Amino acid sequence: MKEPLFLNSVLQEKIWGGDHLKEFGYDLPSDKVGEYWAISAHPHGVSTIANGEFK
Secondary structure (H helix, E strand, O other): OOOOOOEEOEEEEEEEEEOHHHHHOOOOOOOOEEEEEOOOEEOOEEOEEOOOOOO
16 A cells, blocks of 8 residues: 555534534534544444545
């Protein structure tokens, strides 16, 4: 493998969520995002590979 491996993060909507992560440049699917999981192996939100041969 000759290139870095990037992952797709998981955004979790919560009743107490909001859109504050937009201030950090994240493209949010809704205004109810309460958790941002950068790397996750949780059964309710597994990060997937975003690039390369393993995509």
